[in-house]
Amino acid sequence: MLIRVTDQVLNTQEAIAAVESPAAGAVNVFLGVVRDNSLGRRVGFLEYEAYPSMAEKVMREIAEEAKTRFGLIDCAVLHRTGKLAIGETSLLITVSCGHRAESFEGGHWLVNEIKKRVPVWKKEVWEDGEEWIEGPESLGMQPPAGMRA
Amino acid sequence: MGYNAQVTITILLFASVAAAAGIRRLEMPIEPGDTVGSVRDRLVACRPELAPFVPNLMYALDEEYVKDADPVRGGATLALIPPVSGGC
Known part of the structure; x- marks a missing residue:
């Protein structure tokens, strides 16, 4: 199982090769990429910060759980940190399993759990400012007073 | 071995919390019975x-991950985790 937090460019072919198996009928690949807009603002770039050792530990726990839940043969989870330009890949997940349905379901579940539990944080940098995006309050809900730098 | 030797815990700060505090890591003395x-x-x-x-x-x-009431021991590392926002 390939699990990695890195400041280097993520390599899709490596993540596919890591999960290949003669028993696989499907390999599903998910790329989370940097979008040029967020809630109507133009994003210049993103900066990801991680608690790397714990992030890898939690990613591994989630991947093990996904294998059991969905009967996956293998999966790979890679998260990039540091400054990422528009279009670059921040999250790379590959899943191999016997049949396609489980590959989609398992991959979708993995993305959701990673977003919920892995200690990684995203900072959006716009033309006129920047902000750490932390949890659902950043999606238009009111943050606690003083929360915003 | 001195019983007066100070027992400490390492605290890690990230993202907005680190930015607000202007520090990413610090040591704090702990006392018997201390919790998170x-x-x-x-x-x-x-x-x-x-x-x-x-x-x-x-x-x-x-x-x-731990809860407020969980005990802490000397030499441990306590990370303050703001709401996570990894992925995409």
């Missing part, structure tokens, strides 16, 4: 700029 919550409260008492973050923080002790 009691250490956090003493930290906030000497760094009040962290207070607004407390309602949204989670905690990890030696890389495991």
Whole structure:
């Protein structure tokens, strides 16, 4: 199982090769990429910060759980940190399993759990400012007073 | 072995919390009976700029998520975890 937090460019072919198996009928690949807009603002770039050792530990726990839940043969989870330009890949997940349905379901579940539990944080940098995006309050809900730098 | 030797815990700060505190790592003395919550409260008492973050923080002790009431031991690493936003 390939699990990695890195400041280097993520390599899709490596993540596919890591999960290949003669028993696989499907390999599903998910790329989370940097979008040029967020809630109507133009994003210049993103900066990801991680608690790397714990992030890898939690990613591994989630991947093990996904294998059991969905009967996956293998999966790979890679998260990039540091400054990422528009279009670059921040999250790379590959899943191999016997049949396609489980590959989609398992991959979708993995993305959701990673977003919920892995200690990684995203900072959006716009033309006129920047902000750490932390949890659902950043999606238009009111943050606690003083929360915003 | 001196019983007066100070027992400490390492505290890690990330993202918005690190930005507000202007520090990413610090050591704090701990006392018998200390919990995650009691250490956090003493930290906030000497760094009040962290207070607004407390309602949204989670905690990890030696890389495991823990609760306020969980005990802390000397030499451990306590991470203050703001709401995570990894992925995409």
